[in-house]
Amino acid sequence: MDMTEEISSLDTESKSGMSAKVLTINMGPQHPATHGVLRLVLDLDGETVVKCTPYVGYLHRGIEKLSEHRSYMQVLPLTDRLDYISSMTNNIGYCEAVEALFGIELPERTQYIRTIVSEMSRIVNHLLWLATHALDIGAMTVFLYCFREREKILDLFERLCGARLTVTYPRIGGLKNDADKKWLEDVYEFTNEFPGRVEEYETLIDKNRIWLRRTKGIGVISAEEAINWGLSGPTLRGSGVPYDIRKYRPYGVYDKVNWEVVTGKNGDVYDRYRVRMEEFRQSNSIIRQCIDQIPEGPIMADAPKFTLPPKDKVLSDMEHLIHQFVLVTKGPQTAPDGEIYVATEVPKGELGFYIVSDGTGKPYRMRIRAPSFVHVAALPKLCEGGLVADVIANIGSVDIVLGECDR
Amino acid sequence: MELLLMFVKILVVVTIFMIHLLYVQYFERKVIGHMQARMGPMRVGWHGILQPVADALKLFFKEDIIPSQSDRPIFFVAPIIGVIAGVSTIAVIPLWKSFSIANLNIGILYILALSSIGSFSIILGGWASNSKYSFLGGLRSSAQVISYEISLGLSLVGVMMMAGSANLSDIVNAQANSWFLFPQLIAFFVFLVSAIAETNRVPFDLPEAETELVAGFATEYSGMRWALFFMAEYAGMFIMSSLAVVCFMGGWNGPELPLVGEYSGLLWFVLKVYGFIFFYFWIRATLPRYRYDQLMSLGWKIFIPLALLNVIVTGFLRVL
Numbered sequence: 001m002d003m004t005e006e007i008s009s010l011d012t013e014s015k016s017g018m019s020a021k022v023l024t025i026n027m028g029p030q031h032p033a034t035h036g037v038l039r040l041v042l043d044l045d046g047e048t049v050v051k052c053t054p055y056v057g058y059l060h061r062g063i064e065k066l067s068e069h070r071s072y073m074q075v076l077p078l079t080d081r082l083d084y085i086s087s088m089t090n091n092i093g094y095c096e097a098v099e100a101l102f103g104i105e106l107p108e109r110t111q112y113i114r115t116i117v118s119e120m121s122r123i124v125n126h127l128l129w130l131a132t133h134a135l136d137i138g139a140m141t142v143f144l145y146c147f148r149e150r151e152k153i154l155d156l157f158e159r160l161c162g163a164r165l166t167v168t169y170p171r172i173g174g175l176k177n178d179a180d181k182k183w184l185e186d187v188y189e190f191t192n193e194f195p196g197r198v199e200e201y202e203t204l205i206d207k208n209r210i211w212l213r214r215t216k217g218i219g220v221i222s223a224e225e226a227i228n229w230g231l232s233g234p235t236l237r238g239s240g241v242p243y244d245i246r247k248y249r250p251y252g253v254y255d256k257v258n259w260e261v262v263t264g265k266n267g268d269v270y271d272r273y274r275v276r277m278e279e280f281r282q283s284n285s286i287i288r289q290c291i292d293q294i295p296e297g298p299i300m301a302d303a304p305k306f307t308l309p310p311k312d313k314v315l316s317d318m319e320h321l322i323h324q325f326v327l328v329t330k331g332p333q334t335a336p337d338g339e340i341y342v343a344t345e346v347p348k349g350e351l352g353f354y355i356v357s358d359g360t361g362k363p364y365r366m367r368i369r370a371p372s373f374v375h376v377a378a379l380p381k382l383c384e385g386g387l388v389a390d391v392i393a394n395i396g397s398v399d400i401v402l403g404e405c406d407r
Numbered sequence: 408m409e410l411l412l413m414f415v416k417i418l419v420v421v422t423i424f425m426i427h428l429l430y431v432q433y434f435e436r437k438v439i440g441h442m443q444a445r446m447g448p449m450r451v452g453w454h455g456i457l458q459p460v461a462d463a464l465k466l467f468f469k470e471d472i473i474p475s476q477s478d479r480p481i482f483f484v485a486p487i488i489g490v491i492a493g494v495s496t497i498a499v500i501p502l503w504k505s506f507s508i509a510n511l512n513i514g515i516l517y518i519l520a521l522s523s524i525g526s527f528s529i530i531l532g533g534w535a536s537n538s539k540y541s542f543l544g545g546l547r548s549s550a551q552v553i554s555y556e557i558s559l560g561l562s563l564v565g566v567m568m569m570a571g572s573a574n575l576s577d578i579v580n581a582q583a584n585s586w587f588l589f590p591q592l593i594a595f596f597v598f599l600v601s602a603i604a605e606t607n608r609v610p611f612d613l614p615e616a617e618t619e620l621v622a623g624f625a626t627e628y629s630g631m632r633w634a635l636f637f638m639a640e641y642a643g644m645f646i647m648s649s650l651a652v653v654c655f656m657g658g659w660n661g662p663e664l665p666l667v668g669e670y671s672g673l674l675w676f677v678l679k680v681y682g683f684i685f686f687y688f689w690i691r692a693t694l695p696r697y698r699y700d701q702l703m704s705l706g707w708k709i710f711i712p713l714a715l716l717n718v719i720v721t722g723f724l725r726v727l
Contacts, residue, residue: 025539032621047543047699138609138696144443210610210695388543389619389698 022050029058033136033392036402038376040383042391049391052383054376059406067366071331072098073172073306075363080166082351082370083404085128088121088157089346090404091170096251097342097353102305102335104173108253109297113179114170115252116187116290117160119283123194124153125347125399126276126283133273133396134205137214142204149197152190159183173307174300184291191288198280206277215270219382219394222267229378232371233349234275235398239267245345257289269397276399305332332361341369348372348399372405416508417498424497427645428638429459434681435688442692469630474536477627481535486628486635489528492521493642500649501576503659503673514575515563518650519556522605525639526552529607532636533624544623547613547699551604554706555611559601561714562594565721566654579658588655590724593717595655597710602647604706606640609691613699648683652676 028039037058043051063082067075079094080087092114099106106114127146134142154164160183161169161176169176205211221229226239236243244261246254262278264271300307308327313320326333335357343352349371358364375398382394433448433455440447448455473482499514501507511517526548533545567573569590570581581587588595604611613623620626625636652658661675697705 023539023543025543033619047547134695138612139694140439140609141443141692144445148444204693205695208695210697213701214695214698387698387700389696392619 027391033395035132035395035400038395038400038402038405040379040391040395042383042388044388047387047389049383049386049388052380052391054379056373056376056402057406059402061407063407064366064368067363069362071361072335072363073331075366076170076172077166077168080168081403082368082407083125083346083348083372083401084165085401086121086125086347087166088117088169089125089344090351091168092118092252093342093344093346093351094353095170095172096344097340097355098172099301100342101338101340101355101357102172102303104301104303104306106174106301107298108295109178110174110299110301111252112290112294113175113299115254115257116179116184116287116294117157117169118252119286119290120153120156120187122283122347123280124150126280127153129276129347129396129399130201130273133393133399136392136396137211139205139208139211142201145197145201145204149194156183156187156190159186171300171306173303174298178299184294187287188291191284191291194284195281198277198284202277212270214389214393215273215397216268217266218269218386218390219397220266220268221378221382225381226267229381230374231349231378231398232374233345233347233399234262234279235272235349235371235375237262238264238272238275238397240265245343245350249343251344253290253293254286256293257286259286269393272397272399305334330361335359335361343369346371348401348404349375351404368404368407370404370407372400372402373407375400376405413508420497420502420508421494424494424642424645428641429463431641431645431684432462432637433459434684435691438685438688439692442689463634466631466634471631472627472629474538474627476537478535478537481531482627485528485532485535486632486639487528488531489525489639490635490642492525492528493639493646496521496642496646499575500646501579501653501658502676503670507576510574510576512572512574515567515573515578515650515654518646519560519563522643522646523552523556525643526605528636528639529624532628536624536627538627540620540622540626541624544613544620544626547620548607548624550699550703551607551611551613551706554703555601555604555710558597558706558710558714559605561711561718562597562601563650563654564714564718565591565594568718568721568725575653575658579653579660582657583660586655586657586660591655591717591721593713594721595651597714597717598651598655601706601710602651603687603690604702606643606647606687608640608644608687610694610697611702612696613702644684644687645680648680648687649676651683652679 023044025042025044026039027042028034029037034040039055039058041053041055042049061081063078066078070078076091076094079090082090127150131143131146157167158164160179161167221231221239223239223241226236226241232243240263242261242263247261259282262275262282264275304323306327309320309323314324337357337359339354339356341352341354343350350369351371352369354367354369355363356365378398379394382398383391386394436458437447448458451457451461473479496518498508499511499517501510529548530545533541533548536542566578566587569587570578572578625633628636656679659672659676661671664671664674667674
C-alpha cells in the first residue's frame, strides 16, 4: 500500500533496522467533526498525534477587502457572515466600532435591547457548541436537546427582525426596529425555563464517567500559555484567566447588571466545557435583569449621518427629502479622519474591528481580529501528544467557526 | 424428506431473520428518536412504517463505487464475509423448545468462532479500501476484537460449567427452574459489555467512529456493499442478544401466557431478545464514545481479570 511509503523527518529507525514510519492523514476540509472547512494535517505514530498542522482559508470570501468598497452601512450585512452562528454579536461589534469612530451616543433603550440580543446570541452559540462538542465525543442525544432550545431563540429572533441566522438587526446608531412588549415577555418566559434545560443537559453528560475520561486532563493549556497564544473568551477563561471585555471595557449595559466572570482552573477540555455551561446561567440572568430594567424611549441615536429623517418631514420638506435620498443611495459622504480599534466579547472570544478612516464615507481599511483564527493557531499546542480522538475533543473545546477564521 | 424439511426450516428462519434485519433499524430509529425529543421516521407510510423498504430500495439502486486504488477481490469479499458470518450464526440459536436449525454440541464455540470470522470483514474491508481512515478503523477493530473476544469467551465459561454443556439447548434446559443471571452476575456484566464491544456499538463503536475516522472501515463503501456491513452489525446485535438470553436469562423458559398457549415459549424468547436490543439502543442514545486506549485498558485490566475470577469462583463452587 502507498501509505506506508511516505517519508517524513519524524520517521525513526531502530537498531534492528526496522523503521517506524509516521502516518500522515489529512483531516478535513471535508470531515464530519472539523466544524466547517478546517483542514488539519496530522502526523500519527500509531494513534498518537506527533504533529498537527492547521490549514485555513477554504472559506475565504475577502470580507475585509469587500468592506473597502462599501459605505459603512453596507458593510453591516457582511459581518453576519463572519460567525454565522451568532451573527447578532458580530453586527453589534461592528456597530460599536463605527459608532466609536463617529462619536455616536446610543439611547438607553437601544443599549438594553442590544445587550439582551447579544446574550441570546451567546446562548444560541453555546447551545450549538455544546451540541456539536457532545456529538463529536459521541453523545448524540445532547445534540438534539440543545437544538430544541436553539430553535426557540431563533424563532424569537425571527419575530424580532425577520431573520433567524443572518439577522442584520442592529443599525449604526440604533436598531432596525423596536422590540415590542409581547416579545420581551416571551423572552422573559424563555429565561424562566432555560436554567432547567441547562440542568437537563448536565444530567446527560456532566457526571458521565466516559465523558469525564474523554475531557478531563485533555488539551491542557496553562494560564500563561493561553495568554501567550492570544486566546480569549471562554477558551481563555477555562485556564483561569478572568478576562472578559464585558467587564473590563463595558459596552451596552453590562455595567448596570449583576453578573460574574466564570473561570475554570485546569485549562483542559472539561474546564472549558464547564465555563460555557456556567455562562448559560450568567447570560440568562443578564437577560432577565435587562428586561426588568429596560426603559422606554427612542431606539435611534441623534446621528444624521446614519439616521433617516422622520417620514412626515421627508414628504413635506425639501432638505429632509434630499437627506433621505443621499443616505439611502450613497450613504454618509464623510467620516472623521483616524483609526479606531474596538473589541467586543462575542461568544467565541474577543472580536475586534480595526477601522482606518481617510475621511471618506467608506472605510480605508478594515481589519477583523477574529477569535477563531487565533484559536485555530493554538490547536497544535493542544493536540500534539494526544490521540486522534483528543484532536476532535480539542477542536470542539476551543469553539471555532471557519467563516470567522477565514473571513 | 428430512433434507427438504431442513431446507424449509432454513428458508423460514432466514426469511424472518431478514425481515427482522430490515425492521430492527426502524425500531432503532423510532426508539432513539423518541429518546431524543423527536419522532423518528414519519414520512414513508403510516408513522414511517415503510421507511426500511424505501431505504433498501434506495441502497439497491445506488451506484456501486469501487475506489480505483482498492484491492478489488478483498474489497468485494469483505462485506460478504461479515453478513454470512452474521446470518449463519442463527443456525444454532434455540428459538423455542429445542427448535434450532442445527442442534450442535458446541453451540457456544460455533457462535464465538463465527463472530471472530465476522470481524475479519471489518479488518479486510478497512485494509482493502486503501484509505487511511479505513485503515485506522480496521486496525482499531482488530485490536478491539482480540481484547473483547477473550473476555466474551471467558464470561461464558462459567455458564458452560454450570450447565455442564456447550450445547445451547442444554444450557436453556438447565435454567428451567432458575436463571443463570443471578449466580453468574459478574459473568453477565462482563458479557454485556463485551458483547457491545464485539458488535461495534456505542460506546465502543471505535472502528467506525463517525466524528474521528469519518466512517472508519466503511468510509469507502457505498450502496449495497455498505448495507451488507450494516446488516452484519445488526445481525451481530441479534446474535449477542439471543446469546445473552440463552445463557443468562433462561431462553424460552417462562410462564405460559394466555392466548398463545404452547407458543408462549417462542414469545418469551422474542420478548427477551428485543428487550436486549432495546437496551443496545438505549445505550446508544445515552453514552459518549470511549477513547481507543481507554477501551483497551478497560478490556485488559478490568474485564479479563473479572471474567477469570468468575471462572475460578464458579469452579470452586462446583467442586464444593
